[in-house]
Amino acid sequence: MKLYEQAARTLRQRIDHGVYRVGDRLPSIRALCRELEISVSTAQEAYRRLEEAALVEARPKSGYYVIPREVPTVLPSVTRPAQRPLDVSQWDHVLALVDMAPDEDVLMLGRGVPDLEAATLKPLSRLLATLHRRGGAHDLSYDRLSGSRELRERIVRLATGSGCLLHPDDVLITTGCQEALSIAIRTLAAPGDVVAVDSPSFYGTMQILKANGLKALEIPTDPELGISLEALELALEQWPIRAIQVTPTCNNPLGYTMPESRKRALVALAQRFDVAIIEDDIYGDLSFATPRPKTLKAFDDDGRVLLCSGFSKTLGPGLRVGWIAPGRYRDQVTHMKYVSTGASATLPQLAVAEFIAKGHYERHLREMIRQYQRHRDVLLRLVKRHFSADTGISYPQGGFLMWLELPAGVDCLRLNERLAASRVRIAPGSLFSASGKYRHCLRLNYALPLTATVAEAIRRVGEVATDMVAEAIEHPLADSQR
């Protein structure tokens, strides 16, 4: 370990242990040099690392401070989507977001990809290499259709942490959480059927509805409490809803976690109307709360919740390891899994199982949760600094996604066009609605190390957005599609 890394680590441990608290001034460069017997440039480099890690900030002519907690001044409004079943559109825009070659030189501020460079992930690559080095039929053959027993056992143990008592046979491994969601939806609904969703909602799920000819009934959603149970109840009375699809924990894109009482009430409502729930928990393990919040599945006593999750947001999407606990729909889900892709690849499953068994997963989660929470605070500060004061900002309770609501009239599809020259892209809010609502909203990712480049990109987004707000006020009818 280099000298400046040692120095940075020493300071970091003191912050973690509360020796220096949020808002405290840290030792000056000179004091640090004396104390640790290092050079000025080493001390400067150590602080630079801590700044990059979003642990400290430099205040001009004052020194370095432990970054204080930051909360949004204005939250996004409670959403008010159309209260009738709609066909889903927006595929072209989703495709533009998800089908970018990884080597294109564009800073993707809107994608749902975690930090893949984390040191705590290294053992996973080593495990994968070792398993492959053994070679032979092992690499190349199928395991059970339901997936490796080892991994299902690990998942069952992890799920106790979210209040679920599952048996390994209650779990099927899928090719990412996307396949879990796709299978769940196709198991429950046929073309023309209506699925209720929290709104805004993950575009991947919305596009599953589209591809299968289903209609989305978007339910108003509170940026802190989640889906409106009152609106959902009215909708259940009024429409023949086949399934309720929600992301109640570390919601994508809003970041809220539904309070436990509301989760319980949601399951009760589904029981009363005899409707199934598809629960997307892909960000759940990244909750900032300890212990992590319970899933809806924890309150499911008659097998109507199909819990979908996986390791794309905690380990990496390229592994394609997801899972589903389909409750009473196990047989149909097994059939759908078989016809969808057959058994999933064996080796990544074994690697993840071993990564968990050896304690690496827990260690990695702890590290990522700390990092993402710090990054959230830094991004909050940057957004407050660079966006107009009336911008609604979500306050994520986990994960690495933030939702901004700009003044009505600002079109974030056009914002992306204007950002093209700066080689920066956000995720326009319209992707998260069946009918392209939320055009004045956008999603940002704070998983990436918040380097000067990222900070500059956020500044640039804020600058262009602010210009557009001004234009919208001057020419309120310029954008006919508003």
Next chain:
Amino acid sequence: MKLYEQAARTLRQRIDHGVYRVGDRLPSIRALCRELEISVSTAQEAYRRLEEAALVEARPKSGYYVIPREVPTVLPSVTRPAQRPLDVSQWDHVLALVDMAPDEDVLMLGRGVPDLEAATLKPLSRLLATLHRRGGAHDLSYDRLSGSRELRERIVRLATGSGCLLHPDDVLITTGCQEALSIAIRTLAAPGDVVAVDSPSFYGTMQILKANGLKALEIPTDPELGISLEALELALEQWPIRAIQVTPTCNNPLGYTMPESRKRALVALAQRFDVAIIEDDIYGDLSFATPRPKTLKAFDDDGRVLLCSGFSKTLGPGLRVGWIAPGRYRDQVTHMKYVSTGASATLPQLAVAEFIAKGHYERHLREMIRQYQRHRDVLLRLVKRHFSADTGISYPQGGFLMWLELPAGVDCLRLNERLAASRVRIAPGSLFSASGKYRHCLRLNYALPLTATVAEAIRRVGEVATDMVAEAIEHPLADSQR
């Protein structure tokens, strides 16, 4: 290399070069000892290896002979399925076949799994290990939704060998060929629609129809020429067929390759009735003909053929690397791919691309084709020896699957039950029909090294089947489901 391996290799090269021809007697043990200056036990071991490789056979009191070519005496009949659209059943039986844990101690004579222990596969495991050792974001992140450019370029070059001129953008990588087929079918047909299939037909595809509420119209099929074009034409006149799904090259389960003229005529027929074709070519690269036969896609001048393939039968199903060339349906197929599983895992794609680029794939195919062709001949001989003389036997033109037609009245689901005690299983023919026809047929796999254990298992299957034939003659009404 050990001495007996060297000796076996010397003999093998002579057989390959025609020094010893089919049916020739090979040097005696004594002669071989003298010539190669090896011990008797080494010479015996060398011959044992060649027997296991199905290159030579020992004839009692005579010596070792190069195994002669064998052809079936009786072919399976031309099939006569119900000529109306049917719902697909048989899922329980398919599940029993495909969802067996790999470590269960049962010899699966009916599965569609290639030889995964081949020496020519070793470089693939090494490539996978090396790629993972590099580690980092590479392992864990997504590539393009359409898959790695390197692999798509390799596939395009391979496809020239089957008469196709494709551009890398015409190809999408999928999670195995099963996903390619699933996506193709869902792109073309909605619940209630009719899909025409060659019959018998791969159960995986039939189950896709079932899961999506589609009806199968099974078309009579000739065991040497493939789907009956005359019957298909009548069906196209009579029913609103949305797609034709066929496996025209190295058919599963019948093993035929449709003659080129009939492939051309099939595409012309589809054009005349303006119907799309879903072509399953997963076994095509394992054709025993040189050069390998053309695909239907080679005759497709208006983009109506969706060519589905992959590396599950040539390299290994556990890789889950498949692909689709969807012709004019590219946009819808891309959407279906996105909602089905998102992008496919990156690293197996890169490993396969490199395996091809370095010439390993060609070498491996050459070796496997030689092996499977020899195994086919040996299995033919075993079946002729152990099954009743009126058993119809297919004559596979590639791949590693053989279809047997027992006398009517023999129930192969019951055959499997009776084989349970011997820990042997075949694939019952009824899985290959929408309505459970072909109960008197079965599929065998000859990919595995034809060891004494496998030969004994085949003998046992023949013995039980022969018993059942006798019972069926004595009690023709015993099996009401016949």
